[in-house]
Amino acid sequence: MGGSESEDQSVKVSDQVSSESIPTRKLRWKWGLAILFAGIGFTIYQWFQLAPDRTYQVFAVYGGIRNIFIGLLIWWMLISGVSWKARFKGLLGTILFFVLFFSLLRVESFEGDMVPRFQFRFLPTAEQRAEKYFEQAAKMPQESNADSSTLEVSPEDWPAYRGVDRDGIVRDQKIRTDWDVRPPELLWKHPVGSGWGSFAIIGDRAFTQEQRGEKETVVCYDALSGKQIWTHHDYVRFTEVLGGPGPRATPTFYDGMIYSMGATGILNCLNAITGELVWSKDLLEEEKLDNLQWAMSGSPLIWEDLVIVNQGIPQETSKVNPRSVVALDRLTGDKVWSGGKHKSSYSSPQLSILNEEPRLLIFHSKGLEGFTPQEGKSLWFFPWTNQAGVNAAQPIVIEPSSIFLGAGYGAGSARITIRESEQQAEPDVIEDWKSKSLKLKFNSAVVRDGFVYGLDEGILTCLNLETGKRAWKRGRYGYGQMILVNDNLLILAEDGRVELVKADPKKYTQIATFQAIQGQTWNHPALAQGKLFVRNSEEAACYDISDAAK
Template identity: 50%
Template structure:
């Protein structure tokens, strides 16, 4: 199953799947393809059902599809419409499916809890109203995060003048929608909340497990306690437009990689245990390395072993996690998205092609593609999903499902 943005661990790593590479001899079978409402989010998948957000006319929808046939099973509509000159029309986030419910945050801040089987609305909130904030330029893009009995979202905009007056992260009770805690003082941006546990430093000193929610916003990354919203640590990472959109990448529960575009690049953060004057323990954030050669605009990186792979302003790039050194940069795929499947990268390019590339640190003499086929037409910024051998792809024009087995 693929129940949330970037998968069960929100890291774009596919577990338990294998990919053949003989696509020229045996092309992937198209199960279905049809038009879809506008939007830049992905699918969430449980069993034979897939959910995604779309804009159709004046309504923002959550639509449930049969993954085998593409048949629409149900839809929930909210009478709102979002558009921006650069980003286009429609929502950007991905539904989160948990315990028989679908949680969605639309581009205008409507947070819904829906029955996964029927689409019946269980509860709804307006996160921008709760935050006391106007919208971002490209709308609310964060996909809801489930931690225990909470739904955590990061609404808000990047207006510095009103920062102190508004809320920037909110936790709601999962069953009822009741607000549990809220914290402010941050700049809004387009990355989604990410849950992790940091356990030890790079020298393998054992720490008590620190559960935390990472928020990568316009000011950088901040770690919050999921139970209360209390701040654990923060690190400033600001680019000129104060836009951070890629997801933090947690490495072995002791390192965090963050990156952005606009000429900024990436930084690898480590953590050292410290004890203050009154005996309190905390984590000190330390930079392991910075690289201006790994600019992740809104295309998140994936990790295999001691190496990370990402699209540096559209070009496939491999970095050493130990040194931050760029090992190679080859192949232009635009602002597409990727999955790691065993030892292969599955890339959905900005032009709608699906490409397989070895996830290796070895420098290829030429761009080394294992296989490629054209999946959908139109500009494609959406994340692909692979579940039980079924590849789901979409953009703002059409959606399709292919059997890769």
């Protein structure tokens, strides 16, 4: 008995000594909390002080999350004070969380401010839904009532990007605005291939561009039924992380032909009635040029016997000087001239009358340049750029000698005056004013009665063209697009809804709204014969909103 008690006491003493010899580990939580608060604080500072626009604010958040994560990882593995077993368990748990998250979800796309949109992986992609739709449609009769004899432009047609003058203004059409009483009448809606272009509509035909698998496709639809009439395919595919796959430009109709610019630089001339290829040019391949980061996006411009388009970027190994614009014979595709000395961007060529003379306006990466359309002679240049080197909005001639232009990524907007005379060797380019308001990232503005209306980082803004002062800023539409119909702004928001807002410099007044399509929408709306055509990279639809409709 005595021996047993002695052994028990010995064990107790041994356990006590053993427990005292093992140091107690304490979580050094204050260090982790300090890293978290410091990271959040610095991110908030960047949001308000360093970020010039919404995109840079989002980038600041991304950078803040990255820095906080790295800081907490270093704290947990090196400073936290917990056992190494706990540290590696925590690290393994974090890795498993991210593996599980991205096993269940995929990044479907990015919004205009670079915020990702997630979707469950078990759901079909937009491309898969479109592919299934066209497989089913191919098995069904595709009879169309569209006139197949001739196509001629009427005042109520929409033959090109943003309308006949590329100014986003609807003329010779009346629409109803009492959508609560007489809502827009859906004529058709169905999936389409990926792409960020809009429609050209002539008579009862609607033309657009889509990516269908590995084929970049020009499509002709029956405007009243949405049935496919013909397609033309090029076996190319462009895709990138932020914008996704598909062509970016809108086809142009002229004199019975459709002119299309593909994302990889393939310029096609097609018979608008049959879809038969007249001629085709691979501009990047033939001129030994590289593509733009987000692809060739400028819609072809027709002036007299020329088709005018943006060019790509000279390759590093090439000794050719930059040429931001090229003109081809519209009937043969033969090169007529090329001009400009600045890197191309995403705005489309614009033909306007300045000082009573036709002038070609090219808004490239470094600024706005004016040319003679006949021979491509550069006349003047106005520098207007941003950190990203991206100019995508259309310039607007607001008076016989004045131009409004805007850009995103913190650049803002400006009004310039071009003074030309026979006595001057070179025109004078005068900056009338500049403003941080109306940062047009990749959406264009419209002008009415001395005021310009546009989406300033997604918020509708009215600006006085005489002073550059903001009249008001209201309503959130994301990176959508707009057109002007009489005295109303018709806005196709980034989430696919359509709204009517009064083009009134005194106040913001919303008139009507409805959800037109689903999915991320950067495409321009088109209005022809009282019918509204909308699309994105997932689906397209046509609504009758004419004033005569019942």
